[in-house]
Amino acid sequence: MTTSPSILPQNAQPTVRVLSFLIFIVAGAALLLELTLIRVFDVLWYPHMAFMVITLAMFAFGLAGVYLSLRPKVKETLTTRYIATLVTLMVLSTLAVIPVIDTFKFDFSAIGGQGTPRAVLNFFIIYSSISIPFFITGLILSSGFSAYAGDIRRLYCWDLIGASLGCLLIIPLLPHFGTVGLIVIVAALGLVALAILIPSRILRCIPLIAAIGLVAAVVLKDGYYEFSPHMDKRGLATLMADRGFIDGSWWDPISKIDVVRYPKKDAIRWIAYDGGSQTSYFYKFNGDYKQLREELPEKATSHFWGRGVLVSHFLKQDTDQEVLIIGSAGGQEAKGALVYGAKHVDGIELVGKVVDLGKGKYNEYIGGVMNAPQCNIQKGEGRSFLRSSQKKFDIIQLNSNHTSSSIASGSGALSATYLQTTDAYREYFTHLNSDGILHINHHIYPRMVLTAAKAWRELGLTDFKNHVLVLEVPASWDNLPTFLVKMSPWTREEVSRIRSFMNGSVFAVNPYGPAKENFLSDAFFSGELPAEIEQRIPYNISATTDDRPFFNHLIKTMQQLPAVDKDAFVNMSVSGLLNSRMQNGLPRDIIHLIVTSGAALVFAAIFTMVPLVFSRTGKEKWQGKGETLLYFSCIGMGFIIFELISIQVFMKLIGYPLYTYTVVVFTYLIGAGIGSVSSEMLQLFERRRYFVCFIGIILSALGIAFGYQASFEYLLTFGTFLRSFCAVLFLFPLTFFLGMAFPLGILATRDKPAGTVAWAWAFNGLFTVIGSITAVILSLYLGFRNMLLFAICCYIVAMVCSSRMMGREGAKQAVKSA
Template identity: 25%
Template sequence: MTRPPLFAIGILSACVLAYEVLLTRLFSIALWHHFAYMIISAAMLGYGASGTALTLLKGRLVRRFGAAYVGAAAAMAVLMPSAFLLAQQVPFNPLELLWDPSQPFRLLAVYLLLMLPFFFGGLGVGLVFALSGKQASRIYAFDILGAGVGSLGVIGVMFVVPPPRILALLTALAFLAAAVAVVELRMRQKWLAVLFSCFAVLAAAAVPPLPVGLSPYKDLSQMLNVFGARVVEERSSPLGQVTVVENLRVPLRYAPGMSLNATVEPPPQLGVFVDGNGPSALTRFDGRLAPLEYLDQLTSALPYALLERPRVLVLGAGAGSDVLQALYCGSASIEAVELDRNVIGLVRGRFRDYAGSLYHLPGVTVHEAEARGFVNAGRKRYDLIQVALLDSFGTASAGLYGLSESYLYSVEAFQACLKRLAPGGVLAVTRWLSLPPRDALKLFATAVSALEKSGVPDPADRLVMIRGWKTVTLLVKNGAFSAGEISAIREFCRSRSFDPVWFPGMEAEEANRCNQLARPYFFEGAVALLGPSRRAFIDSYKFYIEPATDDRPYFFRFFKWRAAGELFALREQGGMPLLDWSYPLLVATLLQALLASALLILLPLGLSRCRKTLPGAPVALYFLSIGFAFIFVEIAFIQKFTLFLAHPLYALAVTLCAFLVFAGLGGWLAGRSQAAGKVPLAILAMAALALLYLAILPPLFSALIHWSDAAKIVLSVLLVAPLAMCMGVPFPTGMSRLAHGREEAIPWAWAINGFASVVGAVLATLLAVHLGFAAVVFLAVLIYAAAAVAERKFP
């Protein structure tokens, strides 16, 4: 074959990446977003297994190349919706993973089903590489460029089309790839192009949105089980599917951790859920403040007992409960920051009358922005920065956020907030109370670390924490708490039966009076975290309470291996819920990725006759290394740019697209160059850039965080471009070298590279949790160096 079907390759690759991104959204709705790394791994498993199939069946597929390629594209079109529907029929419940022995097998079944569309997508792309290896640079360029366009394009489509409907559009796109291939390959059966084009139109126009089954354990499912509950509004965007629920028979009364002494109840409320998680409350407000008295009975009202007419910044405003609290407590001005425009739109538009025009009131300003980015970019000072209770108790207590990156609860985030406080101003953070203490102590440790790194010699004078029966609130002051303020804190707790955890000068007998525990665990933890034995306390504590940082932004990770055995032994006495399930799920996914890769990629290669004709260890090491290293760098830098771009959607779309597009460009340029030593030079340049970026990106981002979104996107692309171009050189160059001497080994190399990507997608996340993203980049540099050494020993 003289000319490969380049445009068909680009369309098919765009479809593969778009489907991969879409699956993460669909599983966020159906289950939880932690399945993103499993989706990436399943995609790479499909690609790797396709390489094994090509190695074993190359002779047959070569003779029928046109039919094989078109059939692979058509199979992917059919399998994208059908595999997703079948995966939903598997009764997999991640919450039972640790005690139901059948759940790991169900997880494996889901994993293998999700792999199938990617297998046929990879089969089509790999087949072209196998037959046109000498044009590997051009093929790689169209492959990666298409993937970049697909990853960015699908996110743009999500703004106007709900995710279940996009699945039908991607089916149409895959059929279009088959039709274009018929034309490009000049197949005799011209009618196939017309047939597949008709299938594409039919799929786009006539296929209904596929149902997405919501887990019965999600908050929205539980809410809808209540008699009289009904959905009154639903909106979708890449940030989440927003659902508003009303119940006239059993009205929602949502006041997290309200004092047991309270004699008032909240007004009628609507429940607002995002991807089935929540609720946040949209409270009926008619302009009168008296019905909002219940808001003064929450632990989050503590800062208003100390501040008079404060200028307030609410981070994570949601449907407006914290804004109402600030109004009731007499704030001089209120600025609210909310990321999801659909949530803002509901309060401003559809439910404006119900909410009393809350977001249009004088003195209330609403910003559509990511909280950390807003704090970093601004210069205005506030008397109170209130970090809202952003998640639900159900998801927090079940350990559902263990692998969630959060740049709002890191040491650097606290430092940024402290810089935005006026003299005497207060940062207030409210979290759910968990027993044994986890969130609260980690929050306290983070505040201590932030104050120390900000140059405060005695953090104890600037910290206050109280707890109710279900929530804790931490105050961090820009200055020492006065005796009058401490008296006000004591009175606030006494009148509401809240327990102080820590305030300056607190005695042990003042703790654990109202909501009594066997011991004053919270007070003892606070004292230990403020004392000289802090390091020993953190190391010996049964849960991981090391402060989160921007390099390891996993605030919700509390899992420790040393305590896992003890907690598992207590499973029949209630110990299992104390094991954050998301971390074991990550480990289970890594194990199943290794198992599935070995069975579907390595074992067939090892048992086949073709193993005798394949290149030796250096070639295997080369493609294995560049597979691991590429995905390590990609995942690490996507996270690095998340903080700078402030908007997680922009970070994923821009960074992933830039990596793929410029890697494709680098591969194309490498193919046009006849210079010797391209791979070592590219790896050396990549290593220098990666290590340089680790040093300069934090201060650079801090200095330029105030730029406009458009300017930051352009800068991000410019920063990623040289790094990605260097990373795009090794793979097509290696393929080209095989094509000139060992062409039969190309599918085998494709499979080995796929195996590395399968395992690397999960392993990178696991390493980032334990070591941080900087360590993942260092490891990637070392692995690339191993690839450079292996490349010198190519046959």
């Protein structure tokens, strides 16, 4: 799309009102694009790779500031035509992302082999393509902030409010239009922004009609526009090559769901989550529970993942057992409970679309399991359900259920697993009857045992070893061993029944068994390992908590583990998983952190040296230059650390990962926007009361850091809506004051040499990205509370810098020029 002199006058400049609306739309579109691309790469690649590429792309925001710092006359060049050109380029580059991602496929598993050059080239092309829209958006925002620095508080407010609405849009739009459709909608929003710049009402219709056309192409499409797979995750890409094997594809806000029929296998339907990142199944069943029970356990694999799914239900058969299944997925656990006579089954599944499919399209195929009168299968989050329930259960069952979505988990690289923490185990144990069973199939059972033992001890319970059984398939990589904890001690008769039922598996923990059936030492059952043992184990083994919920952060060494090392508590189920995560001598868990950290150092050098050498503001000497750059670096890093850690902390209160992400990010953006415009109403800069914002940040952040745990225990009894509302009340004071720091800093720099505001924007953007990387790495070792204290320290440093930046003379000049 082009603009001509007849449409836009050559030297006309936008009014503050027009620029505000433009920034509102552009900021919303940019955040919607960012969140959409995260979901795109969650499916095409894996969450940690999605984190890496989007983090790298975010450097483009700051790079726009570096570019502008080299242009001495931003105000004069910020014409309506110039902005319209940028918006047009943003629209075109956004649309170009679609064919680029679909054409240049990147499979990171090819790196290290003959396909390395091609893979690296394709990654660079994809990265460059997705960076361009963010670079252009950064140009629009930083140009506006630089040219209209005196109005920064209002402009920044519109920026944040627009971004907050972009955050909200992905939830209702994604299930209807998919990721490709959302990218098209982002381009349509850009066309709406372009229409705002055109003074003629008639000519304004041109981009509006084009926007309507783009949206219509998405809305009228039967199904989704889709990207073709980049990786053959679990063989899904191979099956998708023949669309006859695909029953259907659906976008849930949590995960993309593909239901696949295997060639010559009508007995199961594969439920592929996020392009094959995770798996469940719909098993064909005629609804005859009596017949199925007679066939068990011999024919278990025809109707279930294996005997490990059934063992707790077998033990509790025909006792009017009350069952809770966390992660009910395709319904096999619920079917197992019903086969053995469960009185009632509550099933909680995070991905609502799977529940809808099981109750609707596949109801008859799976024998009506999810619609059985004894079943209550619902969309929800397991721990939230437990907290709001006073009910006691005979069985609580989890089968390797964790989401592969970056958004659902708050941040893909953090890999928080809240179902495997001491806090979670306490909730499981307190919701079981006196002889109830906790039944889990999950990897790395030594860490599960240690984490559960710590929770057991914290509840004042003793003799944990006599309450634990672990079974696994011998001499193989059993990624889902069976972990059973009974609230009363196991009896020899129960152990004998389990041994008979689980034919083909062997005990790895058995209080009545010989040494060969007890792989773990007694120290594991105390809940805390001696330092000597922990140092000997070549993987992270410490018990995880809600403050450090990184159960899957296991890599401790770069070396391949031996298949079996009894002294180091390594067997084939442990070594098989950990060795599979290694690629060319590097663990996949941290490749993204190595790449992003290296990129951060490169970009830091560019952002610092280019303006110093080539820009007027960099070459000239002016008071407070170092403090100014440090100030914007600190508030950029501090803000993003507060935001990312708040997402993780408030996961415990709100429960649902997606709701938590939305509530927290929306509150941060809205609260900061209100704080920005309020700083103008309160005249904090003009009256030299800028310290108010920093005192407010420090006190409100300390209140969250030291008050959230006790408060959450009380609030967890409320419903989801009230818990979400309480989260907003908790966060709003902090976000309100956070929104003041950036515009106050811009006001302090607007009398400095040309390009200073743009340079400040660049450093703020740079350290926002560095802060996100820092939050990921340090949270693994320091925990969330200490990271909140780290962010507070960032703002204390910024407060010290502000005293020189916003000195009396600078304030006088600012007031005089206002």
